[in-house]
Amino acid sequence: MTADGSNSSRAPRRSKTDVVDAALVLLDRVGLPDLSMRRLADELGVQPSALYWHVESKQELLAAVSARILAPVTEDASFAATVQPGEAARVLGERLHDRLLAHRDGAEVVSSSLALGLVDSPLHLALAERYPDAGQAPQVLADAVTHFVVGYTFHEQQRTAADTFGAVARTAALTPADATSGRADPFAAALGLITAGAELPAASEYSARR
Secondary structure: OOOOOOOOOOOOOOOHHHHHHHHHHHHHHHOHHHOOHHHHHHHHOOOHHHHOOOOOOHHHHHHHHHHHHHHHHHOOOOOOOOOOHHHHHHHHHHHHHHHHHOOOOHHHHHHHHHHOOOOOOHHHHHHHHHOOOOOOHHHHHHHHHHHHHHHHHHHHHHHHHHHHOOOOOHHHOOOHHHHHOOOOHHHHHHHHHHHOOOOOOOHHHHHHHO
16 A cells, blocks of 8 residues: 555556457457457456446457457558459458458457448558549448458368367368468459459449449
């Protein structure tokens, strides 16, 4: 006890950034099923009730974690004027894939937040800004790439986790080469097929087709 009667061992005040930082570290260490508010509070050295000063629910916390995971997708993602829409979408899709794989259960966390409308896919804003005269077409392309990448990565991470426990069929099991090869060829091939030759019509053309 200090001279003024205050408790010097009191846990430091935490910010929302501290909470999200700790949640992301905990996610990588224990995975989504074991990421509880109580466990996060223990990690931060606070009472669980203290977390609700920063987030109203666990889902809001996961949305903040999702936003943190997604933020780097469009960092420095500028494209030359000659870059076609499909190429821009492919590059963004690859970056999204890399970001989801960078965190344990990253695709599952982001998928839930996207489904509930708590975060937006970074591809939507990036493509809309890059092709402002194409009406809703950039959103359609962004939807297609986002849903494919998130779904594919979700299955990828599920398979990796299950393979650790020998719970997948032998034909689907990962080999040592698979685990160290980086981005899987089937992913690149499918993403390339989705985005190949994508053309975004002018807004007036898109409206006329609807």
